[in-house]
Amino acid sequence: MNNLLWLIPVLPLFGFLILGLTGKHLSRFWVAIIGAGSVSLSAIITFIVGISFLALPPASGHYSQTLWTWIQVADFNSRITLFLDALSLVFVFVITFVGALIHIYSVAFMAKDKDYSRFFACMNLFVFSMLLLVLADNLLLLYLGWEGVGLCSYLLIGFWYENPVNGYAARKAFIITRVGDTAMAIGLFVIFYQFGTLVISDVLVKAPALWHQGASMATVTALLLLAGGVGKSAQLPLQTWLPDAMAGPSPVSALIHAATMVTAGVYLIARMHVIFQLSPVAQMIVATIGAATLVIAGFSALTQYDIKRVLAYSTISQIGYMFLALGIGAWTAAIFHFMIHAFFKALLFLAAGAVIEALHHEHNMFKMGGLKNKLPVIFWTFLIGSASLAALPLISAGFYSKDQILWYTWASRDGNPLFWFIAFLGALITAAYTTRMMILTFWGEAKTEPGHQPGKLMTIPLIILAFFSVFAGFIELPHNFGHFRPFSNLLQQILPETVLKTTLNSELLFQLLAFLATFGGIYLAYVFYYKQPQRIEKLRQSKLVKNLYIFWFSGWGFDQFYQVLVVKPIVFIASINKNDVVDKIYQGIELVTERLYRFLSFTQSGSLRWYIMGLVVGAIIILSIQIML
């Protein structure tokens, strides 16, 4: 089955090439077949490869397939080699499987769009780049995929480019992620300088030999890689692009800005975990960034009125959980949460897209309401997705993944009560904003009449994702519930096991506290938005709450901060330099030359007499100088 590996990324690439080159001449039917078909085929091949990987684990722990040598310069060579181990298998599975469902959904969702083939071409290119990112065996190839997904993200955020706001959002996403990517590129240079290779497995083997525990080079490298991950995964302080990225079509938000691309940072850190383990400082920073991001984004999500922005902030917040888990050494918990998050967040975005479409492109939750009986399929799937996001105990997959992270923030050797408290608070906020979103959208009185019911092509992917949002959690049960952990057993082939503290409290206590967080959040939102909506009005009267609301709504003022700190000075300098300061030097040279030429051309009178006199006078001067000296 090893030799099928190359087909997984190549199929979407072909899809992109066919659609990109001939898409204008294909009928919508064929565009849909090629666009959704290529990714679905990839998903099927992933299943086949995955099953063979699980059934007959290769002795080396990975499949690898070298296609050709990409770059060969002296000592440096970079091969196009695909590398599949348990970690990449999880990612490839999520990318192709969730990707295929989202493509199928898009066939119906984008049916009326005039740029049908462009949409699928970009989506296929995205899936290809993302697969390249997770299947790369060296960091250069990984970086190619990394930049490829950034490009596709830009193309798809600005998909409806006629509206300048969308173009602005696309540029914002591209430029902000570029900040992180630059740091990451420097990180790659450092790695190559230190190890003389970019092959990931070699680097991971050589790193502990070259660097001792806590070496400053390890910290520098880890932080540079972290900066790349922070940019891509929309973590503090580069998180401002993701809420604006919601300008793209809903399937794009579901696939790129929730399920896959934004978790590339999580993948990178998990993949390079040896380097992070060598630097406790960097680990601590990863955890701190994650913790800070998850609360900040959670509070922002509480105040949004645009349903997609709520989901965007919740994505930032959930990735914050993953970073927190990575930082405290709960590697498998982070990857588990990534997988579950991909299912329920893709589901939520797709369902939100269906709601928005049914309500004639209404994004404002306060203008929705009462959709419970009018869009039953969407209501139930959305409810399941929300339950997973809010980590509803026992029955939702989100509970199993998030509870694990909550437990490790306390129990892990690198965890501490502060991290636990932040994660606990985050869980409470998550439950609150999720319930608020549910109540505003589906309960209450109907403020907008839905136009039409979504078709089967849209509802079936929702139902499948809803199924996984419930049942995917059961592949990894907590220690005290039967200790059934095939998922982390699989990943522990590559990722180290979480080191626990020696003395531990009962895990059950923390699970009960997690119950409390979820139900507390749900109850808060229930009281304020359903039972007694006048109380939220009363709260809004107070000046403090009002200011806090505005502050949270604007995403903690990060946009304004960057506007003043970066955008304004750059625009100012650009406006000064509109006429090109450097060019002034050359213009000056040109001016002097021209003046001199005008002056000297005056002597070119054409009168022979003057020339001769010039000669004579010159000769006399030279001769007299000579005589005098």
Add this chain to the structure above:
Amino acid sequence: MKSSISIEMIMLLAALLFVLGLVGVVIRKNIIFMLLAVEIMLNASGLAFVAAGSRWAQPDGQVMFIFILAMAAAEVSVGLALILQIYHQHKSLDIDKLKEMKG
């Protein structure tokens, strides 16, 4: 027979002739006369060479004079040909009317 004229006198004569030619070139209007004046200057320098060669009893001075003669002949032939052309084109030999090369 030994010359009793001193080298200084001959040099003075040559300088006189040279200045005479130079003044001719500068003040004359007609190109042919300017050419004539240039010939006088050439001869002045030739005289200086011959005198100097005789003073130091070296053949170089006479060799240089022959060069100057040859050059003068070439110069006259080219110069006259140019003057003919100028006359054809402008119907005039007045140097002040021929300011074509004005910058």
